[in-house]
Amino acid sequence: MTSKNHNKKRNVGIIYEQLCRKVSECLVEGDKEKADIALDILKNPFKKGTELYKEFRLFDSLVKT
Numbered sequence: 001m002t003s004k005n006h007n008k009k010r011n012v013g014i015i016y017e018q019l020c021r022k023v024s025e026c027l028v029e030g031d032k033e034k035a036d037i038a039l040d041i042l043k044n045p046f047k048k049g050t051e052l053y054k055e056f057r058l059f060d061s062l063v064k065t
Contacts, residue, residue: 012059
């Protein structure tokens with residue numbers, strides 16, 4: 001049985017990126033209701049002071065360097 005490595009830092013960045021893309025896609029399609037849902041998911045767990053916010057900042061700094 002093979003084991004899969006888990007990279008939590010990368011996963012946080014991927015989740016954030018997918019949610020941003022979903023918001024953009026919904027706004028282009030004119031589906032404001034789904035865009036608001038995706039924005040709520042982005043705003044609450046990724047707000048300042050949360051653990052996900054700290055992890056995302058680490059990920060973002062790695063991506064930008």
